Amino acid sequence: MLSLIPAAPALAAPAADTTPPQVHSITFAKASSTVSGLQTELVGVRVRLTDETGVQPIEYQASQELASPWLKMSAAPNSFVLLRLAEGTEQDGIWTGAIPVTSAWSGTIEPVGIYAMDQTFANALDIDPRTVIDTPSLQVQSSHRPGLDMIFSPEPLPAGQPVTQRIRAWDTTTGQPWANLPVSLSTDNGCVEPGGVVSVRTRSDGTYQRTLSAEVAQWLQCAWVPGVNQPTMPYPMTVIASDGGHVRTQRYSVGATPAATSVPAGTNVDVNGNVTPLQKGKVLQLQRLYPDNSWRKVNTGKVRDSGRYTIVATPPGKATYSYRVYAPGDDLAVGGVSKVFTIRGT
Structure with missing residues (x-):
């Protein structure tokens, strides 16, 4: 005689975890x-x-x-x-x-x-x-946080030439140079990954410098003042102050031509030109020469996608005014200025 044994109920599979911590x-x-x-x-x-x-x-x-x-x-x-x-x-x-x-x-x-x-x-x-x-x-x-600044010389750097890397450190509370300050230096991957770090100290005047070969100079350079690392996270390391950047090999070239060279005083004059290398949206300064022989910003304009720009100049009085267009330096290139041009207010 066949014996029938009730089947055990099937166990439901545990629900998948679909919620975050x-x-x-x-x-x-x-x-x-x-x-x-x-x-x-x-x-x-x-x-x-x-x-x-x-x-x-x-x-x-x-x-x-x-x-x-x-x-x-x-x-x-x-x-x-x-x-x-x-x-x-x-x-x-x-x-x-x-x-x-x-x-x-x-x-x-x-x-x-x-x-x-x-x-x-x-x-x-x-x-x-x-x-x-x-x-x-x-x-x-x-x-008394340390300040850190890194510059290179010469810039723009001629192809294949070595460059001098100079570090300057100071006390941001007093403004005084920071002598014997521990500074860590690295290049390329060493700026974002463990390894390749050189530990140095600033001189009595708060500076340190070294020569980089042309091969090394083409990569990202970085400097930082190290702090104490977290016990749970030795890297990325604790940083108190830092600076970094690439050695620039270009200088901005700026062309500038006013739409008119003589207008009634107070009249707006478009100044048009182009900038190379191209940096879309870069802010340019129109500068005017003042009686104390200083160049001061009087207006700004942005580089369009085409590399061209337009800035408005307004001669304020009945006189001849000297102008120039300045492209500030940035990570891409060293700053550059146009040739000086004049606009006469009548």
């Missing part, structure tokens, strides 16, 4: 910080995160700017704080980090972003935490 609280270890000069104060932060499958810790990789989870602060540099699990579980835990407070910050600092990926790599929390929870703030009082 949630933030429940953020607390700082203190409410205020006072820093000066090269000091770095590491202020603790605690963040409670929950997720059904668990928050996924992701280590830093040079190919991605930041890891996970992280907290973003309302100041720069050093805006991001990497968090790591300190208590509880990845499903419900306290994630902690250290906020690197330096003299680069001042005033009220607060968390303005939080990011956390879950274990499925499909759901991410990416919000301003102020929109969902009460968030703390940190009052920072700072002074």
Whole structure:
């Protein structure tokens, strides 16, 4: 005789996790910080995160700017704080980090972003935490931040020639040169990835210089004053001050022609011309020569997509006025000026 055994009910498959991690609280270890000069104060932060499958810790990789989870602060540099699990579980835990407070910050600092990926790599929390929870703030009082400036000579750099890289450092509170200041230098990938760093110190006059070969000079150059790195995030490193850029190999060439050279005083005159190399939207200055022999800005205009521009000149009185058009230097090229031209007011 055939025995019938009731089939066991089928178990429903667990529902897929379709929600991102949630933030429940953020607390700082203190409410205020006072820093000066090269000091770095590491202020603790605690963040409670929950997720059904668990928050996924992701280590830093040079190919991605930041890891996970992280907290973003309302100041720069050093805006991001990497968090790591300190208590509880990845499903419900306290994630902690250290906020690197330096003299680069001042005033009220607060968390303005939080990011956390879950274990499925499909759901991410990416919000301003102020929109969902009460968030703390940190009052920072700072002074004597180092200033850093990097220039190259000669510029524009002739092809195949070496260049002198010069670093100048000063105290932004007093304006005085900063002697014996530790400065880190790097080139190309070393500006955004670990490795290739040269550590130097400024001389008694607050400067440091070195010669770069033509091969090295073609790449991005960077300099920074290092601070103390976060224990959870040795890179990107803590930066107190920085500067960087490429050695420029071009100078702006500016043509300028007034539509008229003699008009009644107070009449507008279009000044037309072209600028190379092309920088669409670049703001140009119309300058007029004043009696004290100084050139002063009297109007501005923008470079159109064609490389041409129009600026209006207005001779204010019955006299002959000297004008020129100035293209300020930028990352693309060294500044350049047009030939001087005159417009007579009658």
